[in-house]
Amino acid sequence: METVSGENSHVGFSKYSKRVVLRTILGRGDRGVRLIGQRVVIGGWVKSSKEQQKNLPEEVVVSPTVNLGFSEVMQSRMSPCFRNIIRLLIGGNGHPREKPDFSPAKNLPVVAYLLVNDGSCVSSLKVMVDSSVAPISQVTPTGTSILAEGVLRKTSMPGKSGIELKVEKILHIGTVGLVEYPLAKSGLPLESIRSYPHLHPRKTMVASVARIRNALAYATHTFFQSHGFLYVNTPVITSTDSEGCSEMFQVTTLFSKAEKRDDPNPVGDGRAVNLEVVKAAIKEKSAKVQELERTDSNKEALAAALKDLDKANKLAIQLEAQEKLNARTLKVEKVDFSKDFFSHQAYLTVSSQLHLESYASALSSVYTFGPIFRADKSQSSRHLAELWLVELELAFAELEDVMNCAEDYLKFLCQWILEQRPDDLKLASKHMDKTTIDRLQSVVSTSFERITYTQAVELLMKVTDKTFKTEIKWGIKLAEEHESYLADEVYKRPVIVYNYPKEVKPFYVRLNDDGKTVSAFDIVIPKAGTLIRGSQREERLDMINQRILEFGLAREQYEWYLDIRRHGSVKHSGFSLGFEHMVMFATGIDNITDAIPFPRSFGRLTC
Known part of the structure; x- marks a missing residue:
């Protein structure tokens, strides 16, 4: 197990970011148990999340505008079995009573349990966020970044061990575009995300x-x-x-002038486009489309991938036509490298x-x-x-x-x-x-x-x-x-x-x-x-x-x-x-x- 040297019952903040690096908590031999009760600030990205309704007392929570009679109060304090008997005795007399103005399932507060990782170690920290602290819909999507302050405590998730951070204040939320984010699904194979090295x-x-x-x-x-x-x-x-x-890559500034003069790029976006590169891109984009079709991804992502593939195919056709034209008109001249940047x-x-x-x-x-x-x-x-x-x-x-x-x-x-x-x-x-x-x-x-x-x-x-x-x-x-x-x-x-x-x-x-x-x-x-x-x-x-x-x-x-x-x-x-x-x-x-x-x-x- 990877451990942090010099373990004690205190955790230190990072010198340059005023937060606690997760490795200093989870990389300890006790996995952070001796740190329970300490207030920390952590930052990281949401790896996964789970929502559940917050645990409430047995009594039914009602709107304060509703006036309850003695029987309703008594019913709320009885077991379900006796509650049904009382309803049959006093609630079935044909006289309608005003219905409470609330929907328990809809109004109950929600708690989100996040697994947050900051890249310092393999393990992720369990983070509990109450809906009263931050909008749950903003912090739960995979890839969301958060900076949060709270207290370390024993995990409150049923059947789980270890520690968690009970969040008291959210200092930053970096939201994720749910439709566009390519890593939203869990368990994606490495080959399916190689086209996104910036997110890799x-x-x-x-x-x-x-x-x-x-x-x-x-x-x-x-x-x-x-x-x-x-x-x-x-x-x-x-x-x-x-x-x-x-086989070496040549470094020169001579051909940049020639490219501007001859303008071999049919796209007109200022970049030199190579046919072989485009063909390789088509192969990669086709694989991406197949992957999206196979994994039953959302229709928006698939449509975007198909559109991208179509653009690449059209570009390849343009480049092939341009290369044929260049082959008929190209004049090969000896390059004078004395005029190059390094003179040779x-x-x-x-x-x-x-x-x-x-x-x-x-x-x-x-x-x-x-x-x-x-x-x-x-x-x-x-x-x-x-x-x-x-x-x-x-x-x-x-x-x-x-x-x-x-x-x-x-x-x-x-x-x-x-x-x-x-x-x-x-x-x-x-x-x-x-x-x-x-x-x-x-x-x-x-x-x-x-x-x-x-x-x-x-x-x-x-x-x-x-x-x-x-x-x-x-x-x-x-x-x-x-x-x-x-x-x-x-x-x-x-x-x-x-x-x-x-x-x-x-x-x-x-x-x-x-x-x-x-x-x-x-x-x-x-x-x-x-x-x-x-x-x-x-x-x-x-x-x-x-x-x-x-x-x-x-x-x-x-x-x-x-x-x-x-x-x-x-x-x-x-x-x-x-x-x-x-x-x-x-x-x-x-x-x-x-x-x-x-x-x-x-x-x-x-x-």
Whole structure:
């Protein structure tokens, strides 16, 4: 259970918002019981609600304008059985009596029981709001935000245990548009709300993923800072392809002028519209319509979705016609990048490694943690165009040193999550993958198997109980199915595969003495695949020059990188961890778009 350190019988207000964070109440070992009687201010969003009539005494409540006789008063104090007998004796004499001017069911006061969550923890606080405090219809809709003041007490809900907040004053209500709000229904699957990334974290599971992601980021900085690494901010825009063979996003201001002049956008709203993006949007909108039809949603939401889909289809028709016209009239001219913003070609980085190496050559142990961009058109559940990478460089370190560091770092992450976010892991284990916690514990408690690439190929070639889609032979890049088989079936624990053929690794990896392999390694985790890739970098100037030629790279772009080898070169090594893939492993989610707050992938840029 996630608990708040330094527990006592008092709860403190948040320093910057004058409210009590719910984790400080519900994250305690006693779940807040020792805080009963304290006055607090809490804020959050309504996850669910329940209304019921307020409990009243046995006597019937009547309008003060109605005059009751002695018999009516006596009847109100009798049991139902005697009350019926009296009515037969004195009320059935044929003389009509004035009927009381009230409707008990309509006029009885109502109480709302809300489950309110502020995002600080998995648990929600029970909040009781009387109709005399606030209009019940305003506070009960799912998604409503409230800021409320009241007293913590033992829950008054029949058959329930724990504590609740009895609200005495509502300080703020953020109402919800009932028709438009896409998360109004409970139990919506993650795929049905991916079109609303701005509302995505309201989903309980997504909120847990966000907290786990935050904890992994904190653990990353904690690990490296505690081991003497310096955090370095590396550039997002670069002139160099760090991988030597990557699909990169080009950064330029030249084409914006051309677009304004040619006006290829038939919509006329000032935005460039791509046909492939629109087609991807049509696919997504069609899925949304099907989901609304399948879940029997309200007619207004379905009608709006159908109208949106129709607009997208019409736009696609316009764009197809425009592309055909452009294909007949387009004249391709050589671009003069000397007139561009940076005076030459520039790209969004696919890796910060090369820049990080320059700092390792002066500061010894460095790391960075930031976004990278890959123009990969894959739409698989494990690919993004924008993702985050943890990268480090160790000076005076060889392959074995950096493999040891990578193993320790991965174990540290898993241990940290187990200790810091147990409630979120329990939720993930319940809703996403029942083996999540066991897998994390396994990484922490077991040593990693280490085998060479050659040993891995020889082992896989002997497999008879499985047919691989990709033929296994020495010299190929190991496919995901090969790596998974090693970790899941053969060793049943994390595996470090090292010394790969030089043809399947980047130009900067150090060439081994055999002339055929390089000092690179991958860490493969059961049920997750490869989480870390690393290598010893080539520190020899003649060798790195040769590798640049073999890859057919423009040498002039790497002159600054070669300077690192010319001036005080040292043996150095490093690795990178795909942060979203680590989040997927830690939570058990099966789609990478749910591992990052605002996913960007081919054909998808929602906000």
